[in-house]
Amino acid sequence: MSGANKFVPTDSLGPADCKELADVLVNVGDKWTILVVGALSKGQLRYNEIQRRVSGISQRMLTLTLKRLETDGIVTRTLFPSVPPRVDYELTELGMTLRGALVPLHTWAAQNKQVITENRLMRAAQKQASKIPIR
Amino acid sequence: MSGANKFVPTDSLGPADCKELADVLVNVGDKWTILVVGALSKGQLRYNEIQRRVSGISQRMLTLTLKRLETDGIVTRTLFPSVPPRVDYELTELGMTLRGALVPLHTWAAQNKQVITENRLMRAAQKQASKIPIR
């Protein structure tokens, strides 16, 4: 398998580093979080606009996610005391840097989604085949 | 926190892209997955070695994670039919590229972990304070 591939920083990511990453990813790498941060990457949005863009998310999850992002300092919440009320959410600078860090992963996901899906289907088929008695 | 930060591609990441990302992240951005991929970044390891490095993981989770990574084509499993048996796991090239895509996120996590933790503590305190009746 390609001995000539040295683009991986080989040494970084010790066990301690991994836990650090995992700890943050547990909050930040969650499905809805990613979607919401992605939705907000183009500018501030109202509550309902976010929900419309991140199709499939429930109010519950949207609210919880936004609340966590807000307390983490990744988005800001702006309330306009009008009637009907209006609330805008926007990425902070920290949120912007997060989105920046997410881009390579997004690129990777986009590039390899099909490969992974194919792999999964293929091996699933193999697994089934191997279960069939030889007879 | 550098106000002069414009490196965000602003337009990318439409709703469809987000779902794509989320779909992959659901599998790949999971806590144990990250830890295991990180542990394997320095070369192949035996089952028990991985378990020792990723302290806290149960056999169940380690096995499930490795199986998924294997069917996704991110790690290879090599069985040495000796007694006692020996099994080595190693990142494939796809796995290496995944780890590469994870690095920026890792860097971000390392750089901002403290800030986020502080933010959380601070707002949690504020939230408590706001709940106390005025009197």
Place this chain on the structure above:
DNA sequence: CGGCATCCCGTTGGATACTG
């Protein structure tokens, strides 16, 4: 040693209904 199967419980998260 390297798993797989089972039990079991805590958390996640959707659906629904109500409020300011």
Place this chain on the structure above:
DNA sequence: CAGTATCCAACGGGATGCCG
């Protein structure tokens, strides 16, 4: 419109025990 509150089903994930 922008949430909050409650109920409940599904899933994640630890502990334990057995097998090749």
